[in-house]
Amino acid sequence: MGTFLENAWYVAAWSDEIGRAPFTRTLLDQPVVFYRRQDGTPVAMHDRCPHRFVPLSTGEIRGDEIMCGYHGLTFDQTGHCTHQRANDLSKQRFCVRTYPVAERYGAIWIWMGDAALADPDLIPAFDFFDDPDHIIAGRGLTYVRANYTLEIDNLLDLSHLDFVHAKTISNGKVTEGKYDVYQRGLTVHSDWFIPATEAPRQFADLIRVSNDPRWAGTKEDMIVDHWLDMRWDAPGTLFLDVGVAPAGTNRAAPIDMPQAHFVTPETEGSTHYFWVYSMTALGQTDEALAGFRKVVEIAFDHEDRPMLEAQQRAMKSMDFWAEQPMILAEDAGAIRARRVLDKLIREENAEEDAGGVLAVG
Numbered sequence: 001m002g003t004f005l006e007n008a009w010y011v012a013a014w015s016d017e018i019g020r021a022p023f024t025r026t027l028l029d030q031p032v033v034f035y036r037r038q039d040g041t042p043v044a045m046h047d048r049c050p051h052r053f054v055p056l057s058t059g060e061i062r063g064d065e066i067m068c069g070y071h072g073l074t075f076d077q078t079g080h081c082t083h084q085r086a087n088d089l090s091k092q093r094f095c096v097r098t099y100p101v102a103e104r105y106g107a108i109w110i111w112m113g114d115a116a117l118a119d120p121d122l123i124p125a126f127d128f129f130d131d132p133d134h135i136i137a138g139r140g141l142t143y144v145r146a147n148y149t150l151e152i153d154n155l156l157d158l159s160h161l162d163f164v165h166a167k168t169i170s171n172g173k174v175t176e177g178k179y180d181v182y183q184r185g186l187t188v189h190s191d192w193f194i195p196a197t198e199a200p201r202q203f204a205d206l207i208r209v210s211n212d213p214r215w216a217g218t219k220e221d222m223i224v225d226h227w228l229d230m231r232w233d234a235p236g237t238l239f240l241d242v243g244v245a246p247a248g249t250n251r252a253a254p255i256d257m258p259q260a261h262f263v264t265p266e267t268e269g270s271t272h273y274f275w276v277y278s279m280t281a282l283g284q285t286d287e288a289l290a291g292f293r294k295v296v297e298i299a300f301d302h303e304d305r306p307m308l309e310a311q312q313r314a315m316k317s318m319d320f321w322a323e324q325p326m327i328l329a330e331d332a333g334a335i336r337a338r339r340v341l342d343k344l345i346r347e348e349n350a351e352e353d354a355g356g357v358l359a360v361g
Contacts (some may be wrong), residue, residue, distance in 0.1 A: 002352070004028045005235040005345050006113030007054045008347055009123050011262035011274050012101070013108045013272060016140065018042050024057035026266050028112050030258035032099065033057040037064040040106050043077045044101045050081075105129050105260065106139070113348075114209065118354025124233045128258035128278045135284070137257075138293040139276035142282055142300050143152060146312035148236055149320065149338060150264040151273055154308060155238050156190045156333035158228050164307055167300045171200040174228065181332040183213055186340055192228040196247045199224045203244045206255050209282050214253040218246045223250065230335045236349030243280075268318050275300060 012027055013034060024047050026038035031047035033056045049068040059069035065082060067074045075085045079096035083138045098118035100111040105126050109116035128134050144151055154160060159168045159179075177194030199207060199222040207215055207222060217223060224244040231239040243256025262274035277296065315323055320338065327335065 002345065003268060003340065004112075007111070007117050007236075008113070008235050008344075009102070009109045009111055009118075009120075010236065010264040011043065011107045011272075012110040012264065014139070014274065015106050016017055016104055016110055018108055020058040020061050021245060022059060022061065024055065024150050025272070027110060027272075028265055029267050030056065030112065031057075032110065032306070033066065034101075034108065035061050035066060037077060041077075042101050044099040044108075044110055045075070045079050046097040046099075049073060056096070068250075072215040091221045091246060104259060106136075124231075124237050126239060126258075126260050129198050129261075131258075131278075133281055134258060134278040135281045137277055137279050137284075137289050138296055139274075140297060140300065142273040142275070142305055143266075144271040144273050144305050145269065146269065146271060146308040147268060147318050147320075148271040149341070150311055151263045151271050152232065152236055152238070152337060153242070153285050153331075154304060155263075156188070156230055156284075156329050156337055157189070157230055158192055158230065159214060159330040160307075161228075165299050168295050168303065169200060169202055171226070172227075173197045175361050177226070177328055177329070179315065181336060181342075183336055186234055186344070188333055188336045188340065190230045190232070194226040196223055197226050198222055199244055200226065202257070202295065203255060204283075205288065206280065207244070207283055210255060210286070213255045214246055214249065215255075221344050225245050225249070227251070230333065232333070236265075236339075237261075238263070253281065255282070273300070290339050332354065 010027060013025060017023060019034055020036055025032055032044050033047035034042060036042055036075050047057050049056050049070065049352055051073055052070055054068060054070040056066050056068055059067045062074060063073045065076050073081055075096050078081050079098040081094055100115050100183045102109045102120040102123060109123055159175045161174050162172050166172050173194050174192055177192045178193045182189050204222055208219055226244050229241040233290050238261040240259040240261065241253045241256055245254045247252045257277055257279045259277040264272045266272055
């Protein structure tokens with residue numbers, strides 16, 4: 001019985017993590033080695049030589065092939081052994097499993113399931129990457145010693161901002177707003193709207209430098225309408241549109257910070273959390289961008305991460321439902337996502353038992 005959803009796209013690495021040297025990372029409990037071919041195309045394969053089981057990542061890249069560091073056997077991008085010392089039978093029988101990859105949004109995506117189903121068009125859209133009105137302001141990778149679904153819960157229930165991030169990125173008013181949850185197909189939306197509230201500190205500086213006349217009357221009192229709209233696609237791809245507009249203007253002249261959050265399980269008890277955020281381009285200085293990045297890193301690395309790891313340690317198992325959690329209204333988005341994900345995993349396992357396949361799209 002599989003623990004993870006395999007027929008789906010996960011972010012495996014940032015694009016600039018993968019080069020001409022072997023790079024290894026554990027994903028969905030599987031060790032994977034990455035490298036780029038001479039033309040820059042990324043390759044991903046199981047990080048174990050079939051000869052004596054040494055990780056291929058201990059070897060080196062020769063042309064477009066990876067060479068095992070133990071006995072020098074070489075494997076091409078399809079996983080086939082090409083070394084002359086291997087006979088024809090060995091070359092056919094002892095192939096290394098390779099995985100489909102796609103490069104999009106500055107990241108390497110990997111498909112860990114049936115390669116025939118790996119359609120890159122199934123990767124959810126993040127339009128802000130190509131929006132000239134926004135700049136990519138920062139990104140990072142946070143390693144969390146907790147189950148990946150706890151990170152997803154954390155992102156889908158942003159009421160925690162008032163408490164976990166009260167000193168960094170929250171104005172402490174999120175829980176006073178209107179909360180709305182809805183689902184379209186397999187996609188879950190979890191949205192907050194806080195009208196006529198004090199601008200969160202990360203937006204105040206942007207408001208001050210805006211030349212849009214519609215912000216002129218807001219620069220002193222900083223009273224805004226504030227929203228946090230989160231979209232989740234299985235298994236761990238989230239888009240957050242967080243922004244402000246002059247109060248009562250129905251989001252006119254918005255200043256926002258679109259974000260992508262990519263949650264990839266390493267093991268049942270550990271997670272690779274990739275995050276990237278942009279912001280409305282208002283001529284921000286490098287110093288201002290660096291200062292905000294520091295605040296974001298504190299929020300994700302030193303506020304969220306310790307909380308989730310403490311949560312995981314306090315749980316008796318990886319089975320969330322077995323813990324019989326108390327449910328609040330603002331848990332609705334996270335609960336819906338969990339139910340969708342649990343259903344997809346059950347269906348995938350049933351399809352595999354029956355000899356079929358299931359893809360998420």
